[in-house]
Amino acid sequence: MAFVEFTNVGFSYSHNSPVLHSISFSIERTEHVMLAGTIGAGKSTALKLAVGLFAPDKGSIRVDGISPSIPSLYEIVKRIGVALQNPSDQIFCSTVREEMLYGLRNLGANETSDTFQRTVALFGFSRLLDKHPYDLHPAQRRLLTIASAIAMNTPFYIFDEPTSGISKPERESIVGALHQLRIAGKGYMLITHDLAFGMEHCDRILVFNKGILAVDESLPDFLQRENAQGILKKNGLQMPIVPRMSAQLAQNTITAQYPDFISQLRQQQTSSKQAP
């Protein structure tokens, strides 16, 4: 049974403008999925529906077999960790420590708990624990929301625009965290405009276009498609530079990953030199 399952989900905030039209997809517990799309395509709305902050107008949503809603929220938060697009919508405790512990306390854990300690170490927050979240830099606030979600040790995570407005050091922290999640066998979904980042860290791509699911495919398959660039363009997106460059430099070496790309080029260079 799929972990997150949307079946013909439709939703609108007001009567005249539906945000999602009949969206269906299912994600397994250990999958790593990116969700892309232009602004206003309904990506963040899908997140809010998945955790039960809103109820769908039509269709159904199941998370680990449970229908997300306000009454079932207690069960949902044990299954999906979430970082919202705007950190200020999420943070409300008066210290970094309290913010990270807030969810854990509800589950009976405290500061000595293993996952709290590990998450603090993972994000290098030990110096910041007594600070007020609003004294943090916006980029660190975003890290805090992601760290708070990971501290909950749920099997699945949804991060909305995790790389928005952050610089290289924070990006490296997030990459490290995603890597740890992968090793621990946890699944995640990244909602992102940063396709290069999404393609490096996910195995499957979903694209929303004006509330319709336009693409749902494994990333390697999608990138091998001849018109992958055209499909993204049709949906208002742009192929990141590395796959574009590798396609232009040497056909059939399409890869989303920059280190792979460099090593492939190096290999080609050495193998062609060795050839008689």
Next chain:
Amino acid sequence: MTAHPNLLLEHFSYTYPFADRPAFTDVSFELLSGETLGIVGPSTSGKTSLLYAIAGILQKHFPAGIMSGNILREAAKPFISPAEIGFVFQDQYMQLSGATETVEAEIAFSLEQLGTPPNIIRERIVEQVSQFHLEHLARRHPQTLSGGETRMLALACEMAKHPRCLLLDQPTESLHPEGINLLINALNRIKQSAMLIVVEHRLELINALCDKVLFLLNGNQQFYGHPSELFSSDIDTHSLDIPSWIDAQRKLLGHVETLSYRKSLRTLQQWHSSNLQT
């Protein structure tokens, strides 16, 4: 005759009240109308604080902070009037007035505060709505917009003022590629008649837009000059998000000849074909 810079900073430093270290120290640059400055650097380097100082926000709201060096706006005159400065904040939700019920009214809001005549307000709304492709959102309540849509609205509101000095703090945050293109086009349009200062992590954008770039690290000015010199210089740029094609060129060829993606691709293509022939 050399033109007087419209904005001049000389050894400018600022420390927030009660802070244990300066937000930034010894920053110097000059900017003419029609020029664009990019400010880069990792988080907590003092980029936003520097924008606040240029806009006069620090001086007004934290007068107890310690300031040294010179900041001259419009050389002879002490200040460009606040009405002529546009500021796009990093948090797009902070930009909304909260006092209006439609996107159009939100664009009109700050113009109304400045006493702009109604017919001109009307023109500016039409101009900005078409510039940022907001037609389908014009009647929506600003609070119902998505993150990226709110960003576009924030940009439209500030550009509607036709500012002489526009400060943008990470304007591409939560925008999709098409939105970024709209932003670049819009900035290119007002560039001729205004000074632009952009804080941005995406060096691609800095490269496409800016005449000068300033690199701040922990409040210290590491570099000030033309964007192409930033990558060919010996400065340690590992804390910056270098565009991947520049990095590829550097890793494969050991040097960076150019900043343009097309030229870089051509260089790599030459490298590739010559290596396959040997």
